Amino acid sequence: MTAVARRAFRASAAIVLLAAVWETLPRLGAVNPVFLPPLTEVLTAWYDLLRTGQLLDHTQASLLRSLTGFALAIATAIPLGLLIGWYRPLAGFLNPVLELFRNTAALALLPVFVLILGLGETSKVAIILYACSWPILLNTIAGVRNVDPLLVKSARSMGLNAARLFQKVILPAAVPTVFTGIRLAGAYSILVLIAAEMVGAKAGLGYLINYAQLNFRVTDMYAAIITISVLGLLFNLSLVRLERRFSTWRTT
Amino acid sequence: MKIQFRDVGKEFPVRDSDHTFPALSGVTLDVREGEFLTLVGPSGCGKSTLLDLLSGLTEPTSGEILIDGAPVEGPGLDRGIVFQQYALLPWRTALANVEFGLEAKGVPRTERRELARHYLDLVGLRDFEARYPHELSGGMRQRVAIARSLAFDPDILLMDEPFAALDAQTRESLQEELLRIWEATGKTVVFITHGIDEAVYLGQRVAVMSAGPGRIRTVLDVSFDSREGDLRADPRFGEYRHEIWTLLREEAIPVG
Ligand SMILES: Nc1ncnc2c1ncn2[C@@H]1O[C@H](COP(=O)(O)OP(=O)(O)OP(=O)(O)O)[C@@H](O)[C@H]1O
Ligand SMILES: [Mg+2]
Numbered sequence: 001m002t003a004v005a006r007r008a009f010r011a012s013a014a015i016v017l018l019a020a021v022w023e024t025l026p027r028l029g030a031v032n033p034v035f036l037p038p039l040t041e042v043l044t045a046w047y048d049l050l051r052t053g054q055l056l057d058h059t060q061a062s063l064l065r066s067l068t069g070f071a072l073a074i075a076t077a078i079p080l081g082l083l084i085g086w087y088r089p090l091a092g093f094l095n096p097v098l099e100l101f102r103n104t105a106a107l108a109l110l111p112v113f114v115l116i117l118g119l120g121e122t123s124k125v126a127i128i129l130y131a132c133s134w135p136i137l138l139n140t141i142a143g144v145r146n147v148d149p150l151l152v153k154s155a156r157s158m159g160l161n162a163a164r165l166f167q168k169v170i171l172p173a174a175v176p177t178v179f180t181g182i183r184l185a186g187a188y189s190i191l192v193l194i195a196a197e198m199v200g201a202k203a204g205l206g207y208l209i210n211y212a213q214l215n216f217r218v219t220d221m222y223a224a225i226i227t228i229s230v231l232g233l234l235f236n237l238s239l240v241r242l243e244r245r246f247s248t249w250r251t252t
Numbered sequence: 253m254k255i256q257f258r259d260v261g262k263e264f265p266v267r268d269s270d271h272t273f274p275a276l277s278g279v280t281l282d283v284r285e286g287e288f289l290t291l292v293g294p295s296g297c298g299k300s301t302l303l304d305l306l307s308g309l310t311e312p313t314s315g316e317i318l319i320d321g322a323p324v325e326g327p328g329l330d331r332g333i334v335f336q337q338y339a340l341l342p343w344r345t346a347l348a349n350v351e352f353g354l355e356a357k358g359v360p361r362t363e364r365r366e367l368a369r370h371y372l373d374l375v376g377l378r379d380f381e382a383r384y385p386h387e388l389s390g391g392m393r394q395r396v397a398i399a400r401s402l403a404f405d406p407d408i409l410l411m412d413e414p415f416a417a418l419d420a421q422t423r424e425s426l427q428e429e430l431l432r433i434w435e436a437t438g439k440t441v442v443f444i445t446h447g448i449d450e451a452v453y454l455g456q457r458v459a460v461m462s463a464g465p466g467r468i469r470t471v472l473d474v475s476f477d478s479r480e481g482d483l484r485a486d487p488r489f490g491e492y493r494h495e496i497w498t499l500l501r502e503e504a505i506p507v508g
């Protein structure tokens with residue numbers, strides 16, 4: 001076995017084992033196959049959903065919400081974080097409020113969002129935007145504030161003014177920390193999405209999971225769950241890639 | 253006179269109290285144009301504080317500091333600083349780090365690259381221009397930092413224990429290199445060190461500081477008949493060394 005093959009085998013061994021357990025336990029009657037059908041049945045249902053185009057429609061609806069909220073969060077939280085991090089008095093002043101919000105679970109506010117923005121797309125995108133904003137905001141603030149003071153001192157000694165100091169030292173130094181926030185936000189965007197789609201949605205994977213459960217289409221429910229985990233996994237993987245690309249210098 | 257300290261004092265506020273802590277008091281010191289002056293003193297006596305004042309990063313509480321007869325007003329590119337911990341930008345390659353000071357100076361891009369290459373070459377790092385700081389050894393990083401400070405061509409080079417973190421062999425070769433560069437460029441150098449040997453080896457004059465609050469205790473002229481061969485084996489070297497050692501020891505054991 002080559003090294004690559006061996007590594008691939010080791011990485012997928014646990015997954016294969018999980019699949020085998022999922023397949024055999026219901027077949028042996030160890031768990032009730034009505035509530036947990038064997039994996040192959042779930043995969044067949046998944047394929048049917050794919051063939052009829054339903055899966056694609058729901059995935060599209062979900063991704064659109066997720067990515068919109070995520071992108072809006074990046075667009076607002078990064079500039080805001082840079083501002084708060086840069087003006088120390090502002091950061092000190094806002095800190096208690098930030099702590100309070102950061103420790104309030106985003107989903108606890110879902111009813112508030114629905115109350116104010118209704119059951120439509122706006123409230124769904126808004127709750128995702130909200131949940132994604134926190135890790136990005138807090139990490140951006142931390143990134144700006146934790147720049148090595150010696151680098152700042154050295155740059156100041158060369159007569160750099162505040163704007164240039166920010167552009168040439170603070171900003172590049174904060175990039176890896178900001179990316180950590182973006183990666184966390186990526187995970188949140190999927191987590192919150194599903195919950196939001198279980199309330200008053202007409203499409204989306206969260207809706208599909210809920211709808212299938214209510215109608216006792218258990219295989220469809222599991223098919224949707226698998227889809228969402230794979231989606232989350234791929235999203236996270238691509239963000240990790242991107243993060244690594246932007247912080248190669250960080251390896252010490 | 254290139255640099256003049258006139259009765260300079262520096263006090264730091266003490267947290268949660270109205271008192272201030274005097275780090276420097278009545279410091280008077282002249283540094284000649286093109287001179288290599290080393291500064292030794294016990295830890296905490298205010299050497300770095302003195303350098304910060306000279307670099308314009310902080311202001312003295314009393315007295316004044318003149319460069320070419322004019323009072324220091326903030327930092328400027330007429331002074332280049334080399335720190336003990338290198339202070340290289342980790343996301344920039346060696347070459348881009350050397351270019352940093354040139355950007356601050358407003359040198360055009362193409363000229364910048366050329367100059368940066370020249371100075372990397374001067375410190376013997378021609379083949380390492382594309383490396384990031386974390387891919388360089390401690391000695392190489394310090395060379396990049398020195399090249400960066402030389403590149404924007406300051407009149408004065410301020411060095412705060414730049415070789416303290418290096419092993420003996422690397423330190424000695426960098427000391428030699430620094431002397432060579434100093435002779436070639438004619439810059440005024442103020443070099444802080446803990447090491448008596450280093451102070452004697454590098455300095456034309458050695459300023460010995462005392463603590464509590466920091467003052468200049470003596471300034472010693474150092475000269476050798478010849479710098480050929482192993483300078484450290486010269487009997488004069490031993491004498492200077494002993495003299496400074498005695499001064500610093502008296503400092504450590506309070507008299508009377
Ligand atoms: N920003 C500051 N606020 C308060 N006290 C300070 C500050 N900077 C330095 N000091 C104090 O001033 C004194 C001199 O400090 P400094 O760093 O200049 O010493 P040093 O001679 O460079 O020491 P070392 O050889 O260990 O580097 C020390 O007692 C230090 O605690
Ligand atoms: Mg010091």
